[in-house]
Amino acid sequence: MNSKKAKFSIGDVVKHRHFNFRGVIYDVDFEFNNSEDWYQSIPKDVRPRKDQPFYHLLAENNEITYEAYVSEQNLIVDQSKEPIRHPLVNEMFSGKKGSVYYKPSN
Numbered sequence: 001m002n003s004k005k006a007k008f009s010i011g012d013v014v015k016h017r018h019f020n021f022r023g024v025i026y027d028v029d030f031e032f033n034n035s036e037d038w039y040q041s042i043p044k045d046v047r048p049r050k051d052q053p054f055y056h057l058l059a060e061n062n063e064i065t066y067e068a069y070v071s072e073q074n075l076i077v078d079q080s081k082e083p084i085r086h087p088l089v090n091e092m093f094s095g096k097k098g099s100v101y102y103k104p105s106n
Helices: 036-040
Strands: 013-016 022-029 054-060 065-071 075-077 095-097 100-102
Touching: 013 065
Parallel strands: none
Antiparallel strands: 013 022, 013 075, 022 054, 054 065, 095 100
């Protein structure tokens, strides 16, 4: 069992601390779980630690929607309460209450 805790949860709407995008979390890795090539492609001066949660986001900026993989240290809560316009939101989530999306109950 993994004893690490994530600050954010699936369905939370967050934004990147340094870059202009926001998104809704759809999955959590409790530590880095991507390729070493991806990790090394991040400039060393802003490269996050691997020993923290990383989040999969349905992300958007003013121009496009996409999927992002972001470290916990680089995320903050999005206070805008604006809906996420990513086309997969309605496939992964069944609704939104306040600023949190929720998954369908089984």
